[in-house]
Amino acid sequence: MTTIWELDFYSRPVLDENNKKLWEVLVCESPLDVQTPIDSLFRYSEFCPSTEVNSVRLRDALNHAIEQAPKPPDKIRFFRRQMTNMITKACEDADIPVYPSRRTLTLDRWIEQRMETVYPTMPNYQESKNPSVALPPPAPRPLPDALVGEKWMFATLEASVLNEMPEWEIAFSEAFPLELADLSPETPVPGLILFSTRALPMAAWMSGIELAFLKYIDSPPRLVLEAGADDAWSLANLPKLTLQTEAKNFEAAKAKANGVHFLAIQSDPNAESFAGFWLLQELNLA
Template identity: 40%
Template sequence: MATLSFNPTRIPHKPISKTASFSKPSELLFPFSLKPSKHHVKPLHLQSNIITKLSVSTQEEEVETEKEDLEEDDPTAETVYLDQETDPDSIVEWELDFCSRPILDVRGKKVWELVVCDDSLSLQFTKYFPNNVINSITLKDAIVSISVDLGVPLPERIRFFRSQMLTIITKACKEIGIKPIPSKRCISLLLWLEERYETVYTRHPGFQKGAKPLLALDNPFPMELPDNLFGEKWAFVQLPFSAVREEIASLETRFFFGASLDLDLLGIEIDDKTMIPGLAVASSRAEPLAAWMNGLEVVAIEADTSRACLILSVGIATRYVYATYKKTPVTTAEAEAWEAAKKACGGLHFLAIQNDLDSDDCVGFWLLLDLPPPPV
């Protein structure tokens, strides 16, 4: 099974099962009948809050290097990092998590941590907090301090993925003029938390093995799809990975709706000819439909064979019954094969909105990724 990790670790790829074909549009009806970064990023736990200074002697340089190595290896150290090659003014959006960790302080209470990055991981910041100071004021002050300490402007937007922190994060952001965006499209942040669990938290002297996350992620029962999000037809489809990359590139040059993922950062290495599974949606009102979808923070699509439907996940904790189909051995096999193909590609899939299923052009294109919840 393919897995995800940071560059340079790559995703091993398995070929899509030959038992199913997704290229021919299905005539199943709807119920009513993202700028890829080119930066190479070091393993995140190696970033520290050390600012290297020029020394006048080789001996001083060696001492400074040894000191950095010790602090980089310290799981209690905090991170304050900005890529020197990145223009601070270009970082207009942050990804943020503010939550407890499986670590106990000297009082026997769970330690909280603020983790902030941008989608390219050019900006990285972590800070521990005791559990008795967790409020919007603490968070607001911390956000301002990141801006000051790293010499970057406050962001225009902050994405976060925990519904339980909605009130605190929203209040803190609005008090300093930042737009809060509840969204699980925090891919860089989610992968960083997974990496920190393995390389930082488990090595912390206060680590509590087996501790469950205090703020578990929601996976609510899917709701009925709003009228404005209905299409007219849909089909399981597939595109060569080369064509998927072309669609991503076109997001920067053509005026149409959608969202991308940083494939370089994710370390995704798939042959150009590999077929990526997706869902094509056709509508006579494709542009308005794509515009509505563009404001939803589309996360992923799941084929639920037990209910004979497709589930659309958006935002933090919203799930819709996106489409239904008649349950037969043939349709069940096709849905299962689509899910298997998605897993074989490390969870990579896409949503395309078109005027017609036979069209070669998309009005909207979203590159999506199934990710397991972080271990914290």
Template identity: 45%
Template sequence: MVHAGAAVAAFCTGLSRPPRFNKVAANAVPDLAEARPDIGGGEEESLAEDSDVDSISEWELDFCSRPILDARGKKLWELVVCDSRRQLQFTRFFPNNVINSVTLRDALMYIMDTLGVPKPEKIRFFRSQMQTIITKACKELDIQPVPSQRCVALIKWLEERFETVYSQHPGYQEGASPLLLQQQSLPLDLPDALRGEEWAFVQLPFEAVLEEMEGVVRGDVFGSVLDLGTLNIDLSGDIMIPGVAVASSRATPLAAWTNALELACLEVDTQRSCLVLSTGVADRWRYAFYRKSRQTDAEGEAWEAAKKKCGGLHFLAVQSSLDSELCTGFWLLLDTPISPV
């Protein structure tokens, strides 16, 4: 846990300033060859040699069209699956006439049986338009589908594949827009159960953030972390990570309720004079408000600039008071990366 005020530097703000912080059923291996188009390479199925397969309990998945035309002049679809550390990596192209939950279910079974990985507890996906197909396939395999923007490793991999696979393919359609674009929704009022009593912009040294992450991993506090190795962000030991501290006299239930959400990121909305919390795939909430003035807008802009300096990395902390040395909840967040396809 983080101790004392030296660990935290609060932004200069007219708001409260804290001095511290803190088995799939036994089926035959599905044959995917019948649905497999000849795309001339670019597919992958691998498991890192030093992988601890039992630790791969959550997958990230994308099932969507690509800016590539097949021999029929139709867009190719692709399934991409990995875990947060990319120990597991699997891709498979499909023609557009076999896109359904049965194809996806069979592909998931193929991954488990062929690569020898256990059935995951959860599968995260970031395209809401594919929710019906993904949910049906997962439910048939007794896997929990999780709509989430926290598919960081997956989106980073899609960025790599865009450069090394999609754009190099002879059927690549330059300038083609993604078939399934995610529209940003208007922020809604936050449910009362998720609202704190006080809040403040804060920042923590990177080393202190690592300490808080360790507490989350151990299960000492509510929260969620990210695999920093997948982010490709230069995080030196003395860099300050911006965050938001929320205080509540009911900090434990507040942290528990917050943990039930799939938190993505926080952003300052100077038009509405509030913080906006993004959760799930496309949900946005008016999380906290401030009295609008040039000073408070400038403070919000400074906080956003600090996030940008850290590659979008930031955090949310829930505490019993803004003076507390302990957190009851800590979530490492990242400005949602945009999929290139």
């Protein structure tokens, strides 16, 4: 099975003996399955003085993490775009494929926990907000013609049903334990199902673009798929008020599910298998 790591390298709200902010490397394993035990995921942390912040130091930290991990990563994801050059260079030097991604759910949750329970207990802690990584929303691009769905529909599944994903027939998928999002089993989780006679090629393409989340935008009204660090793709135009209402209801349900939702691809509405099924969560990285 593929092993994916999530990586952050940034300053923390703690000062060193020279009154400079400490930096920290955080590495954690991405869960790829809805039933993955969170406690089984590999994690590694290493502090670094500000005078040693460079790609060589980060590469060394990655090598230290690999020495302790049960398995080296097949690829690494990172969300902090202002560190792109340094992270990319370090991963390339360590011979690990690296991708900017907003699919860093475990890392985001871990940083929040450390901001609340770890850094405040350290000497020379200085309370501050987690630095913003928000950028202006990307302009959505049209999907390649060969990947446009012929039909689509909104759907809703209870969280408990999603826990059965490993039993479904799915060609391309990725999920995460719902406890990461603090969802109860009875929570309704909204989603979008795309239907296409080219379902498998569409799912294969989507599996390679670091899916982030689905979103309704109203100018002009359409459904957008956000991916990578700052990519966005138009999935469907919504010229009718009835469709816009459905999309707003989808957004409301997504908010009640702590941003969790799903995207599925099938060949037709009667299909009993999925070409693709991804559990997604819209994170607030601002």
